[in-house]
Amino acid sequence: MKVLVLGGDGFCGWPTSLHLSQCGHEVLIVDNFARREADVELGAESLTPIETLDVRRAVWQELTGREIGFERLDVAADYEALAELLASYRPDTVVHFAEQRAAPYSMKSAWHKRYTVNNNINATHNLLAALVDTGVDSHVVHLGTMGVYGYTAAGVTIPEGYLRVRMANDDGEDVEQEILYPTNPGSVYHMTKSQDQLLFAFYNRNDEVRVTDLHQGIVWGTQTPETERDERLINRFDYDGDYGTVLNRFLMEAAIGHPLTVHGTGGQTRAFIHIRDSVRCIQLAVENPPEHGQRVRIFNQMTETHRLIDLAQLVSRLTGAEIDFVENPRVEAAENDLRVHNRQFLELGLNPTTLEEGLLREIADIAARYAHRCDRDKIPCRSLWRRAAEPATAT
Amino acid sequence: MKVLVLGGDGFCGWPTSLHLSQCGHEVLIVDNFARREADVELGAESLTPIETLDVRRAVWQELTGREIGFERLDVAADYEALAELLASYRPDTVVHFAEQRAAPYSMKSAWHKRYTVNNNINATHNLLAALVDTGVDSHVVHLGTMGVYGYTAAGVTIPEGYLRVRMANDDGEDVEQEILYPTNPGSVYHMTKSQDQLLFAFYNRNDEVRVTDLHQGIVWGTQTPETERDERLINRFDYDGDYGTVLNRFLMEAAIGHPLTVHGTGGQTRAFIHIRDSVRCIQLAVENPPEHGQRVRIFNQMTETHRLIDLAQLVSRLTGAEIDFVENPRVEAAENDLRVHNRQFLELGLNPTTLEEGLLREIADIAARYAHRCDRDKIPCRSLWRRAAEPATAT
Numbered sequence: 001m002k003v004l005v006l007g008g009d010g011f012c013g014w015p016t017s018l019h020l021s022q023c024g025h026e027v028l029i030v031d032n033f034a035r036r037e038a039d040v041e042l043g044a045e046s047l048t049p050i051e052t053l054d055v056r057r058a059v060w061q062e063l064t065g066r067e068i069g070f071e072r073l074d075v076a077a078d079y080e081a082l083a084e085l086l087a088s089y090r091p092d093t094v095v096h097f098a099e100q101r102a103a104p105y106s107m108k109s110a111w112h113k114r115y116t117v118n119n120n121i122n123a124t125h126n127l128l129a130a131l132v133d134t135g136v137d138s139h140v141v142h143l144g145t146m147g148v149y150g151y152t153a154a155g156v157t158i159p160e161g162y163l164r165v166r167m168a169n170d171d172g173e174d175v176e177q178e179i180l181y182p183t184n185p186g187s188v189y190h191m192t193k194s195q196d197q198l199l200f201a202f203y204n205r206n207d208e209v210r211v212t213d214l215h216q217g218i219v220w221g222t223q224t225p226e227t228e229r230d231e232r233l234i235n236r237f238d239y240d241g242d243y244g245t246v247l248n249r250f251l252m253e254a255a256i257g258h259p260l261t262v263h264g265t266g267g268q269t270r271a272f273i274h275i276r277d278s279v280r281c282i283q284l285a286v287e288n289p290p291e292h293g294q295r296v297r298i299f300n301q302m303t304e305t306h307r308l309i310d311l312a313q314l315v316s317r318l319t320g321a322e323i324d325f326v327e328n329p330r331v332e333a334a335e336n337d338l339r340v341h342n343r344q345f346l347e348l349g350l351n352p353t354t355l356e357e358g359l360l361r362e363i364a365d366i367a368a369r370y371a372h373r374c375d376r377d378k379i380p381c382r383s384l385w386r387r388a389a390e391p392a393t394a395t
Numbered sequence: 396m397k398v399l400v401l402g403g404d405g406f407c408g409w410p411t412s413l414h415l416s417q418c419g420h421e422v423l424i425v426d427n428f429a430r431r432e433a434d435v436e437l438g439a440e441s442l443t444p445i446e447t448l449d450v451r452r453a454v455w456q457e458l459t460g461r462e463i464g465f466e467r468l469d470v471a472a473d474y475e476a477l478a479e480l481l482a483s484y485r486p487d488t489v490v491h492f493a494e495q496r497a498a499p500y501s502m503k504s505a506w507h508k509r510y511t512v513n514n515n516i517n518a519t520h521n522l523l524a525a526l527v528d529t530g531v532d533s534h535v536v537h538l539g540t541m542g543v544y545g546y547t548a549a550g551v552t553i554p555e556g557y558l559r560v561r562m563a564n565d566d567g568e569d570v571e572q573e574i575l576y577p578t579n580p581g582s583v584y585h586m587t588k589s590q591d592q593l594l595f596a597f598y599n600r601n602d603e604v605r606v607t608d609l610h611q612g613i614v615w616g617t618q619t620p621e622t623e624r625d626e627r628l629i630n631r632f633d634y635d636g637d638y639g640t641v642l643n644r645f646l647m648e649a650a651i652g653h654p655l656t657v658h659g660t661g662g663q664t665r666a667f668i669h670i671r672d673s674v675r676c677i678q679l680a681v682e683n684p685p686e687h688g689q690r691v692r693i694f695n696q697m698t699e700t701h702r703l704i705d706l707a708q709l710v711s712r713l714t715g716a717e718i719d720f721v722e723n724p725r726v727e728a729a730e731n732d733l734r735v736h737n738r739q740f741l742e743l744g745l746n747p748t749t750l751e752e753g754l755l756r757e758i759a760d761i762a763a764r765y766a767h768r769c770d771r772d773k774i775p776c777r778s779l780w781r782r783a784a785e786p787a788t789a790t
Contacts, residue, residue: 079509110528114474117520118513121590125512133505135782154572155564165560169550170734177549179560179577183593191597195516195590198578202586206726206780331601339565385601387530 002026003286004089004138006075006127007097008068009053010035011236012143012219012278016095018226018233019279020286021066028069028089029053030082030098034119035236038105044240044378047252047370048222051232059232076123083130086138093286094131096142098123099192103147104329104383105242106189113188120192121199128203139210139289140200141282146217146271146302146340148194150184157339161215161298186332187385200296208292212285216278217271217302217340220247220355221363224276235275237366239374241381247272247311248363249379254319255367256374263381264328266309267335271302274353284348300342303352311355318360331385397421398681399484399533401470401522402492403463404448405430406631406638407538407614407673411490413621413628414674415681416461423464423484424448425477425493429514430631433500439635439773442647442765443617446627454627471518478525481533488681489526491537493518494587498542499724499778500637501584508583515587516594523598534605534684535595536677541612541666541697541735543589545579552734556610556693581727582780595691603687607680611673612666612697612735615642615750616758619671630670632761634769636776642667642706643758644774649714650762651769658776659723661704662730666697669748679743695737698747706750713755726780 003020007013008029021027031053039045051059057068073081075098086094099120100106106116124142131138149158163181166174180201183194196213203209222237238244239252250260273281281301290297312323328334346352353359403412403424416422426448434440446454452463468476470493481489494515495501501511519537526533544553558576561569575596578589591608598604617632633639634647645655668676676696685692707718723729741747748754 079505083505110474110478110524113524114517114520117594118517121516122509122513125509129505129508132782154570155566155568156562156570157565163562165562167551167558167560170552171550173550175549175551177577182572182574182577185593185597188597191593194593198580198586198589198593199512202580202583207782387527387602 001092001286002089004028004030004091004094005097006030006094007099009033010097011238012275013097014056015224015227015235015275016097016279016282017068018060019224019283021060021068022064022226023283025286028071028091030071030073030075030085032072032074034100038243042240042242042378044242044375045373047237047239047373048234048366049370049373050234050236055232059230063229075126076119079126079130082126083134086130086136087134090136091138093139093141093289094127095282095286096124096127096140100189102243103187103189104381106187107383107385108242116188117192121195124196124199128199128209131209132203132207139212141212141285142196142200142214144193144196144213144215145190146215146300147190148183148185148197148215149181150186155337157341158300159341160300160344161213186330204296210290210292210294211296212290213296213298214281214285214301215298217273218245218247219275219278220245220272221275221359222248222366224279237370240378242383246270246308250312250315251360251363252367252374253379254315254321255364255371256376258376258379259322259324260312260315261324261326261379262308262312263326263330265334266312266325267307268332269305269307269336269338271305271338271340272355273302274359277303277350277353280350281345284345284350288348299344300340301345302340302342304354305338305340306355315360318357319364329381329384396487396681397484399423399425399486399489400492401425401489402494404428405492406633407670408492409451410619410622410630410670411492411674411677412463413455414619414678416455416463417459417621418678420681423466423486425466425468425470425480427467427469429495433638437635437637437773439637439770440768442632442634442768443629443761444765444768445629445631450627454625458624470521471514474521474525477521478529481525481531482529485531486533488534488536488684489522490677490681491519491522491535495584497638498582498584499776501582502778502780503637511583512587516590519591519594523594523604526604527598527602534607536607536680537591537595537609539588539591539608539610540585541610541695542585543578543580543592543610544576545581552736553695554736555695555739556608581725599691605685605687605689606691607685608691608693609676609680609696610693612668613640613642614670614673615640615667616670616754617643617761619674632765635773637778641665641703645707645710646755646758647762647769648774649710649716650759651766651771653771653774654717654719655707655710656719656721656774657703657707658721658725660729661707661720662702663727664700664702664731664733666700666733666735667750668697669754672698672745672748675745676740679740679745683743694739695735696740697735697737699749700733700735701750710755713752714759724776724779
């Protein structure tokens with residue numbers, strides 16, 4: 001298949017591009033390097049030394065003979081260029097990663113909130129409007145988040161996107177309806193993914209655009225079989241307070257002798273997936289497109305759930321690191337229950353990589369290998385979900 | 396109260412600004428004249444000859460001694476100016492009309508879709524982010540639409556924003572939950588209002604921004620007691636295929652001897668409200684703000700429902716005009732049932748102006764008075780919700 005990967009230079013986008021190329025698909029990456037620019041803005045860097053996209057692509061071609069194309073453009077801003085590219089390349093599938101993807105980053109300031117909303121909504125909408133405008137019938141595979149569900153249901157295993165509910169009609173009889181699972185996003189970033197769902201539902205219903213929306217859990221790990229083939233293909237490893245995800249952060253902290261920073265009580269339960277499974281899930285979605293006329297297909301892209309404190313204790317046992325409880329910057333319940341269905345990917349053949357010590361050691365090894373590149377000042381999360389309270393006046 | 400009216404030069408904004416001023420509130424209008432620019436773009440004009448905003452404000456001050464302030468700025472684009480205005484003016488209430496408000500306009504082309512999404516989402520989000528950023532504790536009164544509900548519930552009277560539903564938990568027991576009413580928007584315009592709901596819910600929960608969201612029906616009528624006081628205060632009357640609303644269009648068509656253009660079978664049921672009631676509802680919302688910590692308050696701002704064919708027949712009886720059935724450009728069911736709760740406004744004291752011949756005659760008189768200004772070419776709706784089918788190949 002011809003696959004256009006929007007945001008193909010990022011943490012999920014790069015290993016996905018390699019994996020799809022490895023599977024024999026023709027891959028064309030679109031990126032505006034916003035993620036690398038955020039590194040510059042934040043004075044942070046991937047712990048792993050990532051190469052430029054040109055070097056990455058050249059190394060892949062040298063190793064495998066497979067070419068990965070590249071167009072630099074901003075999907076949220078350069079509509080005409082995007083529409084022209086779709087019309088000329090006519091991809092079978094567009095994998096859409098071209099969104100600002102960090103919750104803490106989205107809450108740093110009014111500018112960051114506005115950037116996230118403007119970028120994410122316009123990126124998704126430009127893609128959908130351009131597909132309709134050009135008449136190109138690509139299947140859109142979008143990376144969403146488990147965070148749109150918001151962990152609200154009491155004792156209900158979260159279904160894959162849609163929920164059957166009952167309500168009383170005017171005659172007091174029960175009516176059953178299937179609805180998009182009600183969202184309860186916890187950050188501006190998560191909110192944009194809830195808004196994306198409305199965009200997909202509308203363009204699917206009005207114009208029959210075929211969409212697979214992947215509600216992904218927190219990704220752990222950094223390497224895939226493809227990125228491991230050469231150090232110059234290595235994937236990003238973010239450990240900073242904005243972009244670092246929790247389990248990778250713990251392993252990084254352990255590697256440099258920093259206490260594991262647990263926000264709040266650590267009683268929050270989250271859904272997880274290893275980056276290897278993430279790229280396989282995307283491959284499965286790409287290779288199994290929905291039918292024309294089918295509603296938006298939603299998959300939960302996660303393999304297991306864990307309480308954060310349990311993960312911290314696991315890493316602590318493995319490495320001897322101490323645990324440090326710090327204030328939770330988020331507005332959220334201290335503890336939550338979370339159970340999630342992921343049948344659809346299992347039925348398509350996903351064989352989950354679950355959390356086990358071997359893989360954790362692999363990541364700890366990477367963290368240790370590049371520990372000299374770590375800037376300890378970047379570890380704390382400095383985003384506050386709400387304005388800090390005024391300091392008390394001295395009396 | 397000090398009230399900032401974003402979009403205060405438009406069809407709802409102008410009579411609202413006058414009405415709030417008449418009620419003794421201090422009114423400051425913000426507008427970027429986007430609606431007047433759309434007239435230029437479309438080569439269309441208000442049937443009624445509207446004055447510039449400067450003249451309108453001067454006449455009002457001359458008549459009443461009341462001053463209405465004005466700042467020209469684009470809420471969706473000029474974030475810094477908006478934040479400065481909020482910080483200096485510190486309004487008790489911000490009435491937010493600053494959105495592109497026509498469904499057909501939002502579907503004309505990729506450009507119009509993108510303009511509507513970009514403008515509406517960024518306008519709402521800039522306002523919310525600026526309130527949090529500046530720490531100004533204004534009550535936001537937002538004009539939403541009944542169209543977010545999407546008329547999907549079978550035999551269920553549409554509640555005011557929230558719906559109690561039941562679902563089975565993992566133990567097979569019933570769990571009850573109150574959710575935002577599931578949306579099913581029928582155009583890009585309506586979709587942006589669904590996305591607005593998510594913005595309000597998030598900023599309300601995260602930052603305790605107080606919001607009243609008004610789900611308004613189709614407005615009919617053009618004049619209010621305030622706009623009638625001087626011809627130079629007259630309100631817009633849109634009859635064109637993009638911005639004209641259905642009942643006003645029928646009356647206009649009758650006035651110029653054009654058949655009443657009914658889309659499809661006319662079996663669509665819609666919710667309606669007279670512009671006089673619309674401005675009173677906004678006054679009631681402004682003067683009865685929600686408590687701090689209260690969730691987003693949603694009112695259905697409508698007074699009655701009608702089938703379009705019944706309205707056409709009523710206007711036909713009144714004026715002798717013929718009815719012409721034309722193809723429906725929208726993707727929607729030919730017929731729908733619609734029952735709507737509007738208890739909250741009735742409890743706050745709204746005394747509904749319902750459809751009766753006297754008021755219809757008043758509008759027909761305005762249509763007749765300015766019929767010479769009508770451009771008949773602008774009457775048909777030329778937006779297609781979906782791309783036209785390819786013409787069949789001759790064989």
